[in-house]
Amino acid sequence: MPITMNRGAYALAGSSLAFKTGTWRSAKPVHVHAAAPCHGACPAGEDQQAWLALLQEGKPQKAWESLVTSNPLPAITGRVCPHPCESACNRGQFDQPIAIHGIERWLGDEAIRNNWSYPRLSGEIRPERVAIVGAGPAGLSAAYHLTQRKYNVVLFDSLPEAGGLLRSAIPPTRLPRSVIDAEIGRLLHTGIEFRPRTALGRDITLDELRSEFDAVFLGVGAGKSRHWDVDGAVPADLHEGLALLREWLAVGALPKPNAVVIHGGGNTAVDLARVMRRAGIRDVHVVTASGLPGPDTDPDDILNVVPRELEQAIEEGVQFHPHRTINRLIMRGSKVVGVEMVRLKKLPDGSGRKSRVSFEGTETVLHVDMVVPAIGEVVDASGLEHILRQRDFLPVDMFGRIEGQPGLFAGGDARDRLKAYPNGTVSAAIGDGRRAAEAIDALLSRRQPVEESRPSLPYASLNLSYYESSPRISLPTLALEQRNDNAEIEGGPNTAQAMAEAQRCFSCGNCLACDNCWTLCPDNAVLKTSEIAKDGSHYLFDYEYCKGCGLCAKECPCGFISMQAEE
């Protein structure tokens, strides 16, 4: 029976729903949760966008809980991490990057202040036991993530306290001891059995551990200074940089030369230079093969130091000599009276690999009475001899698995440098611990380990019309004359600042719940429903009516919608 004509040919409200315009479509919008660049750049594997989103919703505790699913020590990393997340932040191309480290620090401090506990994860209690050697950031992270997965964890360290280089190599001016105590204390209280003063090779052997435990993670750090000489010459009274820093941190003792040159470009070099400068040493030089941040320096050739630390060091009078190396020690007898420096640069060779080339004729002399090498550290081989086999570092894959050694894992400064996973930072060590925990869990659950990997959202995929320029918060720094050996130099944001700064986040690659797609669909084909939408957004596409115009994708501020060709 056909529809019958009515009087005057009127139509009923909304009867157009019988006409499914979805058949017109040649491409359909889909939600694609690309990684925010901050997430992609984070060595610890944090999803900063995700916890900033919770902060934008005004939920600090939820934000912290989200943060600690990857990084259990945010008050620490918020202070010491060189925050590659901020370098990667898309907002940096718009005005200034989000002050992620500041917000992270604030969240970490709030958690300490309010005594927040780590979220309890559900899951079966596991009977397996895992040994973790080294209670530095890598070991702590592995212990935490395994405990969260309900494993029995025993954590060994040769020192009386957990913390590793957090305590032994980072000055309290950068990382107050109270923060270390609070965060590590909370972490150790999650059910980890901590055995301090237990050194590998002295008190226990690796073989014992491997037989007693179902898996072993080595987070032993790099505790031995790399061998250093200049054309075979070494001053008689040579002091290694890390040893000097440790000694100063432990007992407050420091040599007092008139002028010192520190050779190296890492945190040890810069931290030591600042300590020595504050101790009253007139001339503190840092000679480094790396460059200072600037337009002429390749990103992979920059001093491996938190940029603001570098600024502060310069402020404090440390003299940097970038792109240089020490060519010759000028000795009077066995005593150093100066060094000869030469300029160099990292350049590609014939095979395309980059290596350092020094330039004859650029030699200059520094008059100093002390030379301190701080060119880095290698693994102390004690107890690991047959694993290391003369190598400086433990050879691992991205999950910390050591080839040919089933059940043995490593991470942190003790491992080899991997191209996609550079180490040498607290955050990288935390990331290593987390991935190793996944690998250990996978091994013990007889499955393959998984590391979430999503492409990062490019800046060009954002629709910037929907964002307004707003300045990054500026964080307080102790005035030069107020700096001493104990007071923390940098301050964190206050609550209002942290909350305001979080609002600056573009929410790259993730739904901002801004309603744009819902508001701008000419065809009423976007439905708003936070209950039913399961992909992290608040919206559904109604493909019965979506004509595939692509407006929603184009006008999504955060690149969460892509158009996908229909088959």
Added chain:
Amino acid sequence: MLEALEGSAAIARAVARCRPGVVAAYPITPQTHIVENISKLVADGKLQTELVSVESEFSAASVALGASAAGSRAYTASSSQGILLMTEVLFNISGMRLPVVLTCANRAIGAPINIWNDHSDSMAVRDCGWIQLHCADNQEAVDTSIQAFRIAEATELPVMVCMDGFVLTHTLETLEIPDQDMVDRYLPPFRFDRMLDPKNPLSLGTLVGPEYFSETRHLAHQALMAAMSTIVDVDREWQDLTGRSAGGLLSVEGPENARIGVLAMGSVVSTFREALDTLKTKKKAKLINLRAFRPLPDQALRDACAGLSDLVVVDRALSPGFGGILGGEIKAALSGMAKMPRIHNVAIGLGGRDVPLEMWSRLLDVPTEDAGFRILDLEPAKLGDTP
């Protein structure tokens, strides 16, 4: 109670008795006095209505359309060029089955411009789907105006009440305006099922494609045809109430056995009625007063013409290149009769030319002249050599 009233004032009073919700109008001679009188009734508080003084006849009809769709009894009036300016809307009103009532104060159409009476205007819109009722005198115009709302609302078709400009609109007659109680009893408040209402949001005025358009046209035609019985019933009821008929579909006067008939519409009917009463003519003739031009009552026409040898159809307008419009239609309507009378068609009284009493005798001679369609009161001397 009998009163002496000008036609326009009487119409205004009759319309007011019908309690229209919205009246929209734009002035044009000879309709103007109707609007003026309604405006005065409103100004004096004697008529509660939304009087919308629009900026054109086009908008007058549009306002009436909107008001009717929104569920109000809507009324408008116009003439001549104004009717033509409304044309597009008139088609729309009927197509949407909206019961608007319009008074057409019939007037010629220019150029040359001419403000006086003939039927060119209503004839020009004969196909717009409206019921068209013609009035012979002002009492009929009053009664038809009231009946028009009943017919319109019963059929959900618009009704055009045609009354001759000046001849009726500007003429003082003694007539009766029915009292309010009587009209209220006769004409219940307007209820419209398809009314625009947020509680029942219908869409009116949709697009209909080839797959249904023929059905809409068929239904429009059926609705007009079916309206004939409503016109008759409504008039009969009026007669019961007032003792007056306004003429049903058509009425026949004169000697039963007359073999000649004269068919006419509008005020000339009154002239011919008087002639019928007062003139001593050799030939006997019947007078057929066609009140309903749309719908055209073909069966009633055949009945009225039964036994006639000759029928003179009097047109008040013409279709150049064809001839008399009414004549052509009557011919078509009677063509199925077993003994169809010979039909003679003339036009008279164009553009206000006077139709005297003697025209009746002249018309009765027409069957013997066998001259085809012509303008009967043409004065050939005035033509000169103009091609």
Added chain:
Amino acid sequence: MTQTTNDPRARQPRFRGLEAGHRACQGCGEALAARLVTESAGPDVILTNATGCLEVFTTPWPQSAWRVPWLHSLFENSAAIASGVEAALKAQGRRSKVIAMGGDGGTFDIGFQALSGMLERMHNVLYVCYDNEAYMNTGIQRSGSTPHAAMTTTSPPGKERMGKRHLKKDLLSIIAAHHIPYAASASVAYPQDLRRKVRRAMEIDGPTFLLVHSPCPLGWGHDGSETIEIARLAVQTGLFPLVELERGEVASVMPLRQKVPVSDYLKLQGRFRHLFVDSDHRAREEREHLQALADYNMERYGLFGDGDDPFDADGADTVRRGGPARA
């Protein structure tokens, strides 16, 4: 995916005046504008609609996409039938608001007289003109609203012509001259601003007017996904200033953040393609002409504002988590 027992369409946290299933082209600016207007205005409204795309794509019998009472009659009488509806409501003591709608053809041109009459008689009607700057329903012919130099099928460029010879009619000024309580221009690119203006107009007991810039992908020659981008550029370049007029006086304008050259707007659209033919010296001239018209608007309406925070309009399009920044 959508038709669950818990049909989310039935539970949307906003009123739907214009339902899905209408037959507008992909990315239709007018459909979006009408959706936004009815959403903000409804449900207690009655619409009238001039003949045109909107009427055709929403009501092919027996279907209708409208969820509010809707009346279409003719091309040129939307304002007049709205006057009639409003008069009837008044007569019946009903209080629903009447919104008359039309495209630029039905408003600037053929329906202009009816609109002027409606405004003069002070009917309580909001008239919304969806301005897509040409007769689109009949296949892209120039209207009084077509911008200078734009190509349409009746203003094609050629040896003797560079698109439309005449200027876009300044309708808003003409409307303002009726001394009505409120008239404004709005754009689909600024939905918050548009909604606010609709609500403002709805509150006024009297005639109000809204001119909504609504790109037509087909007629303007751009992809349907670019409708908002183009509408936004029209505002940002100053070619389509967003202003509010009360009793004929400028009451507020949406200030511009920065000056955007008109070429940024023109080059995205096929209807201005002939203005980018390098070998044609007239192309540059016409672009400069359009730039001068934009500059004129900026000066006339003071689009760059003043004070510490000139960009303080309620209608800014910035967003934050959970919705528009200035909802």
